[in-house]
Amino acid sequence: MKSNIHIIVGHYGSGKTEFAVNYAIRRRESGSEVAIADLDIVNPYFRSRQQADMLEAKGIRVVSSNLGNDWRLDLPALNSELQSFFIESQRENVIDVGGNAVGARVLARFRNEIAESRYDMWLVINANRYETQTPEQAIAFATDITSACGLKLSGVINNTHMLRETELEDILRGSKVTREVCSKLEIPCIYTVCPEHLLSACEAARDQIPGELFPIKLYMRPSYL
Amino acid sequence: MARVLFKGNEVIAEAALRAGVDAFFGYPITPQNEVPEYLAREMPKRGGVFLQTESELAGINMVLGASAAGARVMTSSSGPGLCLMLEAISSMALTRLPAVIVDVVRSGPGMGDLAPAQEDWKLSGNGAYKIPILLPGNVQELANMVFEAFDIADQYSTPVLVLADGMLGQMMEPVDFDKLPERRKNLPDKPWRMASVGEKGYRTMMTLTYGRPLTEFTDRFENETMPKIIANETRYEAYGLEDADVVVAAYGTSARMAKAAIKEIKTDLKFGFIRPMTAWPFPKEPFEKIGPNCKAVFCPEINTIGQMIDDVRIAVAGRMPVYHIGNTAAGPMNTANIIDALRAYVEGVAK
Known part of the structure; x- marks a missing residue:
């Protein structure tokens, strides 16, 4: 038996962390033992370790820095506990990776261990981000990311949003971009993310939306923003 | 675009x-x-x-x-x-x-x-x-x-x-x-x-x-x-000053926290709001427009001892007390800190 690894990669600000945190919670709520690793050593803010207290209260193990989960630290060093992700177990191990190829390079350190595990590597796309508005742009980032870490993508997450102002149109535009990316990379769309208030609208437009619908809560965005 | x-x-x-x-x-x-x-x-x-x-x-x-x-x-x-x-x-x-x-x-x-x-x-x-x-x-x-x-x-x-x-x-x-x-x-x-x-x-x-x-x-x-x-x-954003019981003055990110705090707090007291958009020149005008009912000005800032507050005190010119809300030992100020400070004041007034 091998370990279960779910790697979340993507462009800066595509919503990797928000998705990774939501995904970890969803797996935990469906009864799995879950750990999440915050591998972002590029950015200081909006990292999953910032929600460590909330996640651990839900019974999710958070791995970020050897010095604890204090988000104000900015150390380009990896936690030795990451090794526990590759020990044979039933635990679902979510790896939240830093943005772009520079963030994904960190994964190369664990390439051999990951390759021997059962792993998914999902590319998060937000077609409202200025650098990933077209399939070509998104694919260029995908290529950079996979060459930096030496691992293969197995799926795409359509996370096209406009923060609290997301409309159905945003999701549909992202769906088009995602479909083309999936067809060119020959991998499936796993989820299309939608805010809870748009769930019924998305269900009504189901034929235009790839993947399973994934309702999301904004855990990372402070309520005043 | x-x-x-x-x-x-x-x-x-x-x-x-x-x-x-x-x-x-x-x-x-x-x-x-x-x-x-x-x-x-x-x-x-x-x-x-x-x-x-x-x-x-x-x-x-x-x-x-x-x-x-x-x-x-x-x-x-x-x-x-x-x-x-x-x-x-x-x-x-x-x-x-x-x-x-x-x-x-x-x-x-x-x-x-x-x-x-x-x-x-x-x-x-x-x-x-x-x-x-x-x-x-x-x-x-x-x-x-x-x-x-x-x-x-x-x-x-x-x-x-x-x-x-x-x-x-x-x-x-x-x-x-x-x-x-x-x-x-x-x-x-x-x-x-x-x-x-x-x-x-x-x-x-x-x-x-x-x-x-x-x-x-x-x-x-x-x-x-x-x-x-x-x-x-000189630039600023302001509202609700003429009949305010309390004015909150803040800039940048703390202004967004302050707006959220004012919205969330349940009270009969009226809140006015001032957001300086220039530190120099500092906008004195909105502080001069604060009406006679106002009993206090609060300045939430993401720092420990207050910095903008000194300019606010000069602009308020002693007409009412000016209080700092800021960082705590637990970390940088957030919306909850502002709500706590304003609520403590509101409850004090009610007594």
Whole structure:
């Protein structure tokens, strides 16, 4: 038996962390033992370790820095506990990776261990981000990311949003971009993310939306923003 | 260009490019690193000089030199870097050289840590001068202010500081670059510009002046330049002042926390709100408009001992007490801290 690894990669600000945190919670709520690793050593803010207290209260193990989960630290060093992700177990191990190829390079350190595990590597796309508005742009980032870490993508997450102002149109535009990316990379769309208030609208437009619908809560965005 | 999601720091760089920045000189520091990262990638493609210097000191002195040569020039940093730049900024104020400096503020003193902060309100170099300081409150405003800062710098021949906290630099928000302000017209020539190779004559720029030239400079600054900047460039947002029982005054990210706090608190007391959008010139006018019912002014700032609060106290001129809300031992101020402080006051009044 091998370990279960779910790697979340993507462009800066595509919503990797928000998705990774939501995904970890969803797996935990469906009864799995879950750990999440915050591998972002590029950015200081909006990292999953910032929600460590909330996640651990839900019974999710958070791995970020050897010095604890204090988000104000900015150390380009990896936690030795990451090794526990590759020990044979039933635990679902979510790896939240830093943005772009520079963030994904960190994964190369664990390439051999990951390759021997059962792993998914999902590319998060937000077609409202200025650098990933077209399939070509998104694919260029995908290529950079996979060459930096030496691992293969197995799926795409359509996370096209406009923060609290997301409309159905945003999701549909992202769906088009995602479909083309999936067809060119020959991998499936796993989820299309939608805010809870748009769930019924998305269900009504189901034929235009790839993947399973994934309702999301904004855990990372402070309520005043 | 329709609305797209940009990170605050990316917007600083993009707005500068759209304002026609000719050169960027700077040294990396968290939490503003996406600014040089973006410009390093874009400036070779779109024209202009990008140089990562060996230190902030080198960077700001290259800014001084490029400005003396007539370029539209900028740098960006955070508090520890800005401290190092003050000597050159002070020299640029004396020689009246325009430039844009962006400070994405983090927590100090000293190297401090990387948390967002509002702790650089009072940073200024030696000498009798002031420079315009712009206070963006969201990512669109950050774009607009960085864009306009270049025109303000040229119009008054002065360095301009854009003061953004780390949260603004790091957060993502929709932005529309079609909504940038108009470029200002009739900006003055740059007659002081150093002559370049092949041009006739030469000009001098003195960064060390004795006696009469210096007093003439400071006199002119006080009596001509300052009144113009105060009259034309003072900015703020305010509402509910005439019948307010309590006024909350805050800028940047803490203003957003304050707005959320006022909305959430349940009370019969009426809250007024003031958001300075320039630190200098400081907007005194809205504080003078506070009505007679007001019993207190609260100043939430992401710092420990309060900085903007001193300007607020001067503007309030003793008419009512002014209280600080700020960081706690648990970390930087957040909306809950503001709600707690306001609730304690409201409950005290009810008794």
